[in-house]
Amino acid sequence: MIKFLDKTRKVSGKVSVQKQIVTTFLILLLGFGLGVFAKFLDGVPSNKLPLFLEWLDITNFFGRFAVWEFVAVAVAVFSKSPLKAGINVFSFFIGMLFGYYLYCRIFAGFYPDTSYLVTWLIYTVISPFLAFVCWYARGRGAVAIGISAVLIAIFCNMAFTLNPQDFHVTYWLEFVLWLASIGILYRDVKQTGLSFLISVPVAFALEYTGFLGFLY
Numbered sequence: 001m002i003k004f005l006d007k008t009r010k011v012s013g014k015v016s017v018q019k020q021i022v023t024t025f026l027i028l029l030l031g032f033g034l035g036v037f038a039k040f041l042d043g044v045p046s047n048k049l050p051l052f053l054e055w056l057d058i059t060n061f062f063g064r065f066a067v068w069e070f071v072a073v074a075v076a077v078f079s080k081s082p083l084k085a086g087i088n089v090f091s092f093f094i095g096m097l098f099g100y101y102l103y104c105r106i107f108a109g110f111y112p113d114t115s116y117l118v119t120w121l122i123y124t125v126i127s128p129f130l131a132f133v134c135w136y137a138r139g140r141g142a143v144a145i146g147i148s149a150v151l152i153a154i155f156c157n158m159a160f161t162l163n164p165q166d167f168h169v170t171y172w173l174e175f176v177l178w179l180a181s182i183g184i185l186y187r188d189v190k191q192t193g194l195s196f197l198i199s200v201p202v203a204f205a206l207e208y209t210g211f212l213g214f215l216y
Contacts, residue, residue, distance in 0.1 A: 009139025011081040020084065027075055027088045031095025034071070038062040038096075039103040056173065066158045066174045068096070073151060074184050076131035077138045085135035086128030093124040137185050148185045148195035153202035154212065155181040162207040 041049075041059040049058070061067055072089045079085035097120055137147040156162075159178040161170050169175045186192045206212050 008136045008141050008143040015080050024088055024091050028091040028095040031092040032099035035096035035099030036103045039100045061173045066177050070177045073134055076134040077184060079135060082132045082135040085131040089131035090128040093127050145191055145195050149198035149202055152181055152195060152199035153206060156199060156203040157206045157212055162204050
């Protein structure tokens with residue numbers, strides 16, 4: 001399996017262990033900071049936020065899954081190797097969970113619902129394996145096109161209601177993430193165009209099977 005994927009994207013030059021550790025630590029801090037920020041937003045009425053953040057509906061945005069998936073995919077595809085992608089994404093989610101629940105304990109005085117915690121723990125445990133595969137999305141060839149198409153389709157599915165009789169943008173910030181996902185997965189016009197075209201039927205398949213219903 002690994003040898004097969006290695007034909008899709010090659011690991012670029014060596015990076016010192018010290019730099020790798022620093023990078024992973026910074027990603028851990030990013031997750032921690034976003035986790036604290038997300039929980040902080042939970043406890044602040046939207047009309048108490050600066051007008052710009054209220055207009056962006058930032059509280060609802062960080063309460064949805066798309067933003068966390070986007071950051072994880074970005075971290076994965078821009079890591080130096082598939083192994084580093086797994087480590088970095090796992091560190092991001094560990095940091096996010098720690099920040100979120102530490103804020104709950106210190107400032108809110110309670111822990112969130114256990115089922116909510118279990119759900120995020122499951123995401124965290126499987127995230128290194130998903131990140132390992134996602135890393136190859138910025139490679140070359142059919143496998144990279146396929147992985148990119150699935151990722152773009154997932155963001156498309158979260159951004160739009162794919163009902164031909166009622167097609168519309170579900171949430172405009174997730175529409176932005178859909179466009180951004182195409183940007184971070186871009187390799188060249190031909191390959192990205194193929195990924196985009198394939199993502200359309202995949203997105204409709206996800207919509208009508210309800211496969212991603214657990215994300216909403």
